[in-house]
Amino acid sequence: MGQDSSKTLFKTIGYILLILQLIICIVVGIRKQGFHEDEYYSYYSSNRTAGLFVTDRQWQDTDTIKDEFVVIPGQGFNYGLVSTVQSWDVHPPLYYDILHTACSIVPRLFSKWIGIVVNMIAFVIAWLLLSKLMDILRVSDITKLLVLAIWGFNPMTVSFVMFTRMYMWMNVFVIGCALLHIMLLRAARAVENTILLSDSKSMLVFWLRYMLPVMVCSYLGFLTHYYYLIFFVFMGICFTIWLLFRRSGRGNRFSKRLIEAVIYVCSCAVSLGLAVVTYPSAAAHIFAGYRGTEAISEFQDIANFPSRLLFYTGLMNNGVFAGSFVIIAVLLLVGFIVLKIRVSSEYMMLVITGVAYFMVVAKTGLLLGDTSNRYEMPVYWLFVLVIITALELLLGELAARIETGKLFSLSIKEKMDMISRGVLYVFCAFLILWGLGCDISGSNILFLYQEEGAKVQYARDNKDACVIVMYNSATPDKVWWITNELMEYPRVYFVSQENDEAIIDEAICSSNKLIVYAADDDNKEKMLNMIVDSCDNLGSYEEVGHEENWTTYEIVGKGEPAH
Structure with a gap:
């Protein structure tokens, strides 16, 4: 088989692999039955209308609740509002602009599939960029397919396709940053002596072809998630050091290489400066927002770094490498040191940047159990790539040394x-x-909330019942954590747990059955008894469901069983 036909075959297999991985995402997506509270926030902050609110002892039509999570006809493609809403929180707006665009195409629709499809698009782009990166790194066709298969089928990758947040899109720009810097390094290496010795036209073409894409990627990456800045800074430091001390420039004065480095750094600074000019709230988010100040304060507590590093390493070890990462990483490190295996500047840039990002995020990321994978997930592809290619290199080196040795037959x-x-x-x-x-089994896949299916079905089966949402006034925002269930009812009645006066609403008091969503609070039982006492037709309550921060009760007539 000729080289061209072999390349075509591997490319065809690669696209078939991509299609299979997209099918897996659809199959897993069908199983998704509920939402993480941050996913509700994604829809809300992308499509907000009047704002979510609760009023004690008032009915609210659930259509008005739904309107806060969908695009109302005539209000689509309103990116100014999206940026304004984000300025009140701690996130940059690009992902929310993308989600808002998708919601604007299908107004009034609230569906898990909008977020999943948006992330599937990001997955395809990330997949293609990773494939291109491995082509530039001259990874063999078989190994490239193996890396793409491991990463694309990995439960953490699929999990974050399911998660309606910005992390899959951050993945796109992190891979893009790595790819563009490797391309920039290769191009700079190919130039004899220094770029500055070329004529001005050649310098401009070089800048437009290689530096401008880095700036565009960094602009978009910064506006997707501020953690992108960590990856970009370490990648930039590695590239600047290489630029200053590369062999191709040693025949020229250090001052020329220094000017090249200054041009690179200034170009990067301009891209980030433009991002801040475009979205002025970014600076306040990073230095004054609650997440920014939390992250900064974390660096002042060095004592907890080992435990945090172990926590995040454990997440990657179990979630990405099926428990094999630590063992393989140690074996590879020892093998490379003992055999004195040299690696290219490109791989050193990737390894140093990936490890540095992982360690900084391990120090600053929130500790949220398995869902904390979100913060490190944008570099999981890098660890898969490095582990597999390093293992291939080490095994090849061992084989070569054994073949030339005298210890084996x-x-x-x-x-x-x-x-x-x-x-x-x-x-x-x-x-x-x-x-x-x-x-296939759903194990190790996050953000599916399959148990929510039965709760939504319960709400659907009881949609004609009177519904009370008994909320904690200190945390009224948690009401929206059960939006998926509340939207099955035509209207709900809000009751503050801090107000224990008897209910006098006629619809409630005359009801033969009530469904109560009660926030977990110390006086929950007292409030349930108050509701029973307020209604002559009702006699007892029974728990029918529980989820984080909320318990569902049925209150029925005297002597009647709950259903």
């Missing part, structure tokens, strides 16, 4: 290349099959 030496590749393929197959198993 000729028959073993002749098979060493096949054995080393066999070990690599078995390990990759293990990760791929494990990932597929998780995808």
Whole structure:
């Protein structure tokens, strides 16, 4: 088979692999039955109309609640409002602009599929960028397919396609940042001596072709998530050091290489400056917002760094590498040191940047259990790429040394290349099959909330009942954590748990059955008894469901069982 036909075959297999991974995302998406509270916030802050509010002892039509999560006809593509709403919180607006665009195309629709499809688009872009990056790194076709299969089928990748937040899109710009810097490095290396020795036209073409895309990527990445800045800064530091001390520039004065570095740094600074000019709230978010100040204060407490690093390493070890990361990473590190294996500048940039990002985020990220994977997920692809290619390099080096050594028989030496590749393929197959198993079974997949399906169905079956939402006045925003259930009813009645006066609403008092969503609070039982006492037709209450911060009760007539 010729080289061109071989390339075509591998490219075709790659696209088939991509289609299969998208099918997996759809299959897993069908199982998603509920939303994380931050997902509700994504829809709300992208499409807000009048604002969510609760009023004690008042009915509210659920259509008015739904209007806060969808685009109302005539209010689509309102990006100014999206930026304004984000300025009140701690996030940049680009992801919300993308989600708002999707919601504007299908007004009045509230669906998990809007967020999933938006993230599937990001997944495809990230997949193509990762494939291009491996082409530039000259990763073999088989290994490239293995890396794409491991990453694309991985339960953490699929989980964040399911999660209607900005992390899948941050993935796009992180991979794009790495790709563009590797391209920039390769282009600078190919120029004899220094770029500054080229004529001005060549310098301009070089800047437009290689530096401008870096600026655009960084502008968009910064406006997607502020953690992008961490990756970008460390990648920029690595590239600047390489630019100053690269071999191709050693024949020229250091001052010329320094000017090149200054041009690069200034270009990057301009892109970030433009982002802040476009979205002035960014500076306040980072230095004065509650998440920014929390992150800064975390650096003052060095004592908790080991425990935090272990926590985040454990998440990646279990969620991405099926418990094998720590062992493989240690073996690779020892192997590279003992065998004195050298790696390219490109790989060193990727490794240093990835490890630095991981450590900084481990120090500043929130500790939220498995959902904390969100903060490190944008570099999981990098660890998969580095582990697999490093394992291939180490096994190849071992095979070569055994073949030239005297400790093994000729028959073993002749098979060493096949054995080393066999070990690599078995390990990759293990990760791929494990990932597929998780995808099919739903284990290790986050943000599905399959238990919510029964709760929504319960609400649907009881949509004609009177519904009370008994909220905690200190945390009224948690009412919207049960939006998926509340929207099944035509209207709901709000009751503050701090107001224990008897209910006098006629519809409530004359009802033969009430459904109560009660916020978990110390006086919850007292309030339930107050409701029973307020209604002559009702005699007892019974718990029928529970979720984070909320318990669902049925209150029925005397002697009647709850359903």
